[in-house]
Amino acid sequence: MPTRNRTRASASPLFVPRKTDRRTARAARDQFAAARDQARHAARPQARRAESGVAPELRATYPVAGRPGPFSARGGRLKLPSHRMTTATASGAYPFLAEGGLGAQGIYIGRDVHAEAAFTYDPFALYGRLDGFTNPNILLAGIIGMGKSALAKSLAVRAVAFGYRIYVPCDPKGEWTVVAQELGGQTIALGPGLPGRLNPLDAPARPHGASEEDWANEVRKRRLLLLGSLAKTVLRRDLHPMEHTALDVALDQTVAHAAARGTPPLLGDVAHVLGSPERLDSALGEPSGRLGHAAEDLAHALRRLVHGDLAGMFDAPSTVAFDPSTPMLSIDLSRLGGAGDDTALVLAMTCASAWMESALADPTGGRRWVIYDEAWRVMRHVALLERMQSQWKLSRGLGIANLMVIHRLSDLLTAGDAGSRGRALAEGLLTDCSTRIIYRQEADQLGSAAALLGLTGVETRAVSALTKGRGLWKVAGRSFITQHLLHPRELELFDTDARMHA
Numbered sequence: 001m002p003t004r005n006r007t008r009a010s011a012s013p014l015f016v017p018r019k020t021d022r023r024t025a026r027a028a029r030d031q032f033a034a035a036r037d038q039a040r041h042a043a044r045p046q047a048r049r050a051e052s053g054v055a056p057e058l059r060a061t062y063p064v065a066g067r068p069g070p071f072s073a074r075g076g077r078l079k080l081p082s083h084r085m086t087t088a089t090a091s092g093a094y095p096f097l098a099e100g101g102l103g104a105q106g107i108y109i110g111r112d113v114h115a116e117a118a119f120t121y122d123p124f125a126l127y128g129r130l131d132g133f134t135n136p137n138i139l140l141a142g143i144i145g146m147g148k149s150a151l152a153k154s155l156a157v158r159a160v161a162f163g164y165r166i167y168v169p170c171d172p173k174g175e176w177t178v179v180a181q182e183l184g185g186q187t188i189a190l191g192p193g194l195p196g197r198l199n200p201l202d203a204p205a206r207p208h209g210a211s212e213e214d215w216a217n218e219v220r221k222r223r224l225l226l227l228g229s230l231a232k233t234v235l236r237r238d239l240h241p242m243e244h245t246a247l248d249v250a251l252d253q254t255v256a257h258a259a260a261r262g263t264p265p266l267l268g269d270v271a272h273v274l275g276s277p278e279r280l281d282s283a284l285g286e287p288s289g290r291l292g293h294a295a296e297d298l299a300h301a302l303r304r305l306v307h308g309d310l311a312g313m314f315d316a317p318s319t320v321a322f323d324p325s326t327p328m329l330s331i332d333l334s335r336l337g338g339a340g341d342d343t344a345l346v347l348a349m350t351c352a353s354a355w356m357e358s359a360l361a362d363p364t365g366g367r368r369w370v371i372y373d374e375a376w377r378v379m380r381h382v383a384l385l386e387r388m389q390s391q392w393k394l395s396r397g398l399g400i401a402n403l404m405v406i407h408r409l410s411d412l413l414t415a416g417d418a419g420s421r422g423r424a425l426a427e428g429l430l431t432d433c434s435t436r437i438i439y440r441q442e443a444d445q446l447g448s449a450a451a452l453l454g455l456t457g458v459e460t461r462a463v464s465a466l467t468k469g470r471g472l473w474k475v476a477g478r479s480f481i482t483q484h485l486l487h488p489r490e491l492e493l494f495d496t497d498a499r500m501h502a
C-alpha cells in the first residue's frame, strides 16, 4: 500500500538523495545511525557529571522527565480499580499532593521536597495571612544530630537580613557564640571563674508611652515572679502563702535600701533580708515571729545563688548593659550543668532569661526571635515553664517569635503526670505554637508524636524516614516536607560534628 511505503521511508529521503544505488543508501543510513548513537552517548557522561557535582540534598528527587520506569504511570499501562471519594478524603490520603505552598515572602529555608520548589517561611509575614496561624511561635523536635540547631541558626542568620534581632537566653553547649560573633552580635558567657555577671533584678528601660508608676509596678511584678521561680526551682515545690508574703516584704526592703544607696538591688540582699527573721517581722508588723520562721526555706533556697555553685554570677551588678541595637545576643551557659544536675543550669537560665525578657518588654523594640535551644533540658522545671508560657502569651503583643528546640514530643510529657500543672503548661506551649517542625523521630516515639500533633498515617511514615536537615513542617495545619539547605559558609559555621570527624 502506498501510504505504508511512505511511512517506512520517512527518515532516509532527508539524508539520502533519491537517485543513489541501494548500497550507497544503506551505507549512508548506517553512517547516520552511527553518528546519532555517538551524539547520544557523548551527551550522557556530561549530564551525569553535572548531576554528581550537586550536593546530595540539592539533587532533585526525580529526573526532570519524572519518575522512571513503570512508576511513571505513563504509557497507559498503569491499571487501578476505579475508586470514588470526596476531595476532603482525597486530601487526607495524600496530604502533600495538593499543597500550594506558603508563597514567596519570607526567609529562605530550602527546598519543598514534594513541590520541588523553594520553601520560604516568616512567622510575621504569615500572621494574619494564613488561616489558623494564630501566633508566631515555633516548636522544633527531632532526634540528636539531625540538624535542629543548624536550622535554628540558619533562621537566625537569615532573619537578621530582614531586620529582625535574635536572642538566645540559654545556650548550654556554647555553640551560638560563633554565630553571634559572625553577625556582629554579643555573647555573655557565665560560669564559675568567668568575669561575666548578670543582675536579674536590673530594672529595664521604661518603654515609650508607659507611665512611671505603671512601669514601677511592672518591674516589681517581674522581680517577684523571678524570685518565686528561683525559690520554686530549688525547693521543687510551690510556695506557701506566707512564703510569698516573705518574698514580697524582702524585695520591698531590698529595693528601698538600694534606692537609698543609689545602687541596683541584688539577689544577695534579698537573701540576706530573708535570713533575718526580725527584719521581716518588723517590716510587716508581725509580732509573733511567724513570717521570719516561714521564710527559712526561702532563705536557704536563695543562698544557693549567693554562696552555692552559682555564687557571683547573679548576685552582683551586671557587667554588661543590654544593647537593644545589637543584631544578636546569646548567653553561653556551657560551663554550667555539666555534672548531670540541671538545677544550676535551670537557675542560671531563669536569671538570664529574666534579665533578657525584661529588656525585651519594649513593644517598640522591633521584631525579634527568642530561641530556646536544648529546651528539653528544662522541661521538668515547672517554674521555668511558667516563665516560658508567659513569654509565649506575650509574643504577639511584643512582636516576638519564640522557637523551642526539643528532642522528642514526649519531652513535653516529662513535665509532669497527666493532669499535673507541669504537663498542662508543656501542652499549652505546644498549643501556642502555630508552626511545628518535626525532624526524624525514633520508631517508638512515632505514636506519641502522631497523637500529640494529630499527624496522618502518611505524615507519620514520612517522619520515620526523614534524613538530615529534612523535616515535616506543619504550619497552621498545612504540611510540607522541607529540605533545609545550608550555604557552605553556614555549614562551616554551624558544624557540630567536627569532633566526630576528627
Ligand SMILES: Nc1ncnc2c1ncn2[C@@H]1O[C@H](COP(=O)(O)OP(=O)(O)OP(=O)(O)O)[C@@H](O)[C@H]1O
Pocket: 057, 142, 143, 144, 145, 146, 147, 148, 149, 150, 151, 468, 469, 470, 483, 484, 485, 486, 491, 494, 495, 496, 497, 498
Ligand atoms: N541541612 C543540612 N545539610 C547539611 N548538613 C547539615 C544540615 N543540617 C545540619 N547539618 C550538619 O549536621 C550536624 C549536626 O547538626 P546539628 O548540631 O544542628 O544537630 P542537632 O539536631 O542540633 O543535634 P543535637 O540534638 O545534638 O543538638 C552539623 O555538623 C551540621 O553542620
Ligand SMILES: [Mg+2]
Pocket: 148, 149, 150, 373
Ligand atoms: Mg543542637
